[in-house]
Amino acid sequence: MTGDEKHEWAAASTIDVLWVLYDKVLNVTPATADDPDRDRFLLSKGHGPMAYYAVLAEKGFIDESTLDDWTSWDSPLGQHPDRVLVRGAEISSGSLGHGLPIAVGTAIGQRIAGSRGRTFVLVGDGELDEGSNHEAIAVAARLKVANLTAIVIDNQSAMYGWPGGIARRFAVEGWQTAEIDGRDHEAVFTALTAPHDRPYAVVAKIEKGN
Amino acid sequence: MTTMRQAFVETVNDEIAADPRIAVVTAVISSNEFPQENERVVDVGIREQTMVGVASGLALAGLRPVVHSYAPFLVERPYEQIKLDIGHQDVGAVFVSIGASYDDPAWGRTHQSPGDVALFDTLPGWTVHVPGHPDEVTPLLQQALKDDNRVYMRLSLHENTQAYPVGEGFTTVRHGKRGVVLAVGPMLDRVLKAVDSENADVTVLYAATVRPFDATGLRKAVQNTDHADVMVVEPYLEGTSSHLVSETLQQIPHRIRSTGVKRHAELRNYGTAEDHDAAHDLDVVGLGSAVRSFFRG
Structure with a gap:
């Protein structure tokens, strides 16, 4: 453990969604990690990537032995992931509010290429405070980026919360939305595989302290 | 007489028709200069942070994005996006600004950007072009569009009376x-x-x-x-x-x-x-x- 309780809580909040994504939803494997038609998963909430690394190791993207000395000088694994160093990581993240705008561009790029690939991006509810996310929420709907799914881990970290709930913020811009229990694997799977003809936001609630 | 901005627009429009890798991302400024029916022309509205983020995503998906706006809105406002979404992701893009340091100072300090090149100078791996004549814009831009690197091109209303050869050092x-x-x-x-x-x-x-x-x-x-x-x-x-x-x-x-x-x-x-x-x-x-x-x- 890192001794950084906030990052450990961030990892604990995302572990179930990450596992269901990589185990049952994403069309990507270590062998297809460079395939232009792969599904792309962007971890925008780069804080607390221990869960992400664990899933990538379990699925064979990275060597499990690299987990032991993470954050050391020679390790490719840091407190925030670096796509240049981590096989399977689609973006480098850590500074909040970057992943969703990048995901909009990635999804548009897939559409331009005629790819069947989809883009999934995971953001935190606290991260949604960043204004760049609200630019991207609006743009994705206006540009009808239907192959984009944003997963919001709602562990009640936003300083002032969201009036009417997070899903409402996306819905008013024209996104399809769903709210689920972020610990319920079946619910996560059902939500992440639901058909949608516009950008889609899945709010995965995690009870504080759970 | 052709301005640097016109040379930029004409070159991009020629190249976007010829090269399926090229995309254009704008935040309203100059957006009507590019073919709106082309799916590789993306205007995000007045949202400069997302403009750079979208360009990053397009580059990650294999495209060659041209990102364009007035200098302070292209460089200063989304500086962290340039640093992280382009540089730290290790992807390429071509950033093209107009307005320079104070091309039209009647608009005041908000539309001036004398620090743009200094800001790019804090970031590794950027090529920076400062053409002095419209005829220098096209060859510099054509080369930039062919490459995969990170390029900033600073266009101005002010120009020299003649063009000089470009691309071979001073x-x-x-x-x-x-x-x-x-x-x-x-x-x-x-x-x-x-x-x-x-x-x-x-x-x-x-x-x-x-x-x-x-x-x-x-x-x-x-x-x-x-x-x-x-x-x-x-x-x-x-x-x-x-x-x-x-x-x-x-x-x-x-x-x-x-x-x-x-x-x-x-x-x-x-x-x-x-x-x-x-x-x-x-x-x-x-x-x-x-x-x-x-x-x-």
């Missing part, structure tokens, strides 16, 4: 023995007039590309003079390239005079670009004075 415009003047982009005509007015026997180098910095070209020019005295005239923040001149000449005792937009105060005057040139001693009179005092004796 161009020697004039030979002299008293020292070297390095003129960047649109500063060349004024530098030549200032040098003439002072009868200064100096070598004048011209740079339309400032990063990478042509250290070899500068070193050779200095070696062919009697004094290792280098005056740098840049149309943006003064001293932006001084560290590279100093690094280039580190084995040679030398003097540097940095000329550009002054750092000591924020000018709140409106007026014209010529008024601001005079205030920053970037007009012929001011440059002549700098040439006279620096190369005296």
